[in-house]
Each structure stands twice: as structure tokens, then as C-alpha cells.
Amino acid sequence: QQPVQSPQAVILREGEDAVINCSSSKALYSVHWYRQKHGEAPVFLMILLKGGEQKGHEKISASFNEKKQQSSLYLTASQLSYSGTYFCGTALSDSGGSNYKLTFGKGTLLTVNP
Amino acid sequence: DTGVSQDPRHKITKRGQNVTFRCDPISEHNRLYWYRQTLGQGPEFLTYFQNEAQLEKSRLLSDRFSAERPKGSFSTLEIQRTEQGDSAMYLCASSLSSGLGKQFFGPGTRLTVL
Numbered sequence: 001q002q003p004v005q006s007p008q009a010v011i012l013r014e015g016e017d018a019v020i021n022c023s024s025s026k027a028l029y030s031v032h033w034y035r036q037k038h039g040e041a042p043v044f045l046m047i048l049l050k051g052g053e054q055k056g057h058e059k060i061s062a063s064f065n066e067k068k069q070q071s072s073l074y075l076t077a078s079q080l081s082y083s084g085t086y087f088c089g090t091a092l093s094d095s096g097g098s099n100y101k102l103t104f105g106k107g108t109l110l111t112v113n114p
Numbered sequence: 115d116t117g118v119s120q121d122p123r124h125k126i127t128k129r130g131q132n133v134t135f136r137c138d139p140i141s142e143h144n145r146l147y148w149y150r151q152t153l154g155q156g157p158e159f160l161t162y163f164q165n166e167a168q169l170e171k172s173r174l175l176s177d178r179f180s181a182e183r184p185k186g187s188f189s190t191l192e193i194q195r196t197e198q199g200d201s202a203m204y205l206c207a208s209s210l211s212s213g214l215g216k217q218f219f220g221p222g223t224r225l226t227v228l
Contacts, residue, residue, distance in 0.1 A: 002156075005132065030214070030215075032217070041172075041220055041222060042157065042219045047215070049214070089156070098165075099216060100145060100147070100209075101170065102217070103159075104155075104157050104158070106155055107154075107155070107156050
């Protein structure tokens with residue numbers, strides 16, 4: 001039940017856009033997105049609940065397609081500071097609406113070059 | 115605002131020894147989580163506390179692992195008779211039980227078992 005992230009890695013030039021996907025084979029209650037830089041703790045970006053909402057955080061936004069059980073993270077006009085590994089963590093619908101038990105994907109390594 | 119802290123940051127031990135890690139969550143957070151992360155993988159759920167009660171423990175957690183949160187504040191994770199396969203980053207996170215369950219991660223303890 002580990003969510004599948006794609007792509008595994010992406011290389012951008014500063015200012016370019018990227019999309020990272022997170023798919024689940026099971027019905028999701030919520031999707032949590034984190035960014036982790038090498039040797040550091042994962043940093044929270046945003047949470048999306050079922051209902052297909054879209055949220056934004058500066059130039060980073062995300063959507064949740066309940067029909068497809070898929071979330072996408074959109075990074076626009078990328079900056080050097082966006083480099084890192086992006087993880088999605090999912091909470092299942094059968095967890096009773098609880099967000100406590102997250103299952104993380106393997107991550108997407110994003111590299112932004114000057 | 116003090117974040118989640120973990121101690122020690124690094125631990126090198128010999129196979130068969132016992133180790134104990136400490137996590138201090140954000141002070142008002144009543145939920146505390148332990149995760150394990152290996153190279154190239156996302157965080158893997160180990161166990162979770164609400165206040166002092168351990169409410170769930172992953173099936174992946176063998177009986178060599180034990181966690182406590184005696185007064186509902188800091189938590190300890192002990193690994194007995196360490197094995198080389200225990201080498202990993204051990205991450206602690208905390209959250210409120212209300213709201214969306216946004217988890218804040220600590221910097222982790224990197225364990226190397228020789």
C-alpha cells in the first residue's frame with residue numbers, strides 16, 4: 001500500500017516548472033507533501049484532504065484527484081532552494097479519517113541547476 | 115518556537131549492543147511518532163503515541179524494539195541486541211491531535227551498527 005511516486009528524479013534549470021505525482025491503489029483520506037534536503041529532516045509543505053481540493057504555498061501548489069486516488073505537486077518558476085527529495089505521505093480512508101498513520105512513497109529527487 | 119529535537123544525532127554501536135534514542139516533541143503536541151528511514155526510501159512508520167499511550171505499533175517492529183513516552187512529553191526508543199539491518203536514520207515527529215494532523219519532524223538519529 002506504499003504510494004507510487006513519479007518521476008523518480010527530475011533535473012531542472014532555475015525558472016522551469018515540474019510536476020511530481022503520487023498514486024495510491026487504495027482510497028485515500030489525505031495526502032501530505034514533504035521536502036527533505038540531504039542530511040536534514042523532512043519539512044512539511046502541505047496537506048490535501050479528499051475532495052479534490054487544490055492548495056498553494058508560494059510557487060508550490062498541489063491537487064488531489066479523488067477519482068484517480070492521485071495527488072500532484074506543482075513547482076513553478078523553480079528556485080535553487082527547491083532542490084531536495086519530495087515525499088508524499090498518504091493516510092487511508094479506512095483509517096477512520098485519522099491522519100496519524102502515514103505511508104510514504106520512495107521520493108522524487110529534484111535538482112535545480114543555475 | 116522550539117522544534118522537535120532528537121538526541122543523539124549519531125550513534126555507532128557494535129552488533130549485539132543496546133541503544134536508546136530520545137525525542138523531545140514540540141511542547142503542545144500530544145501526538146508523537148517514530149519512523150525509520152533508509153537510503154533511497156521514504157520514512158517508514160514504526161509507532162505512535164497519543165499522550166502517554168502507545169496506540170499503534172508497526173508489524174515491522176520486532177520485539178527487540180520498544181518505545182515509551184512515560185509522562186506524555188519526551189519519548190525514548192530502545193533497540194536491544196542491535197543487528198546490522200537496524201542501521202538507518204530514526205526520525206521522530208510530533209503533531210496536535212486536532213486539525214489536519216500536520217507532522218513536524220526532528221533532525222533524526224543516524225544509527226550505524228558495525
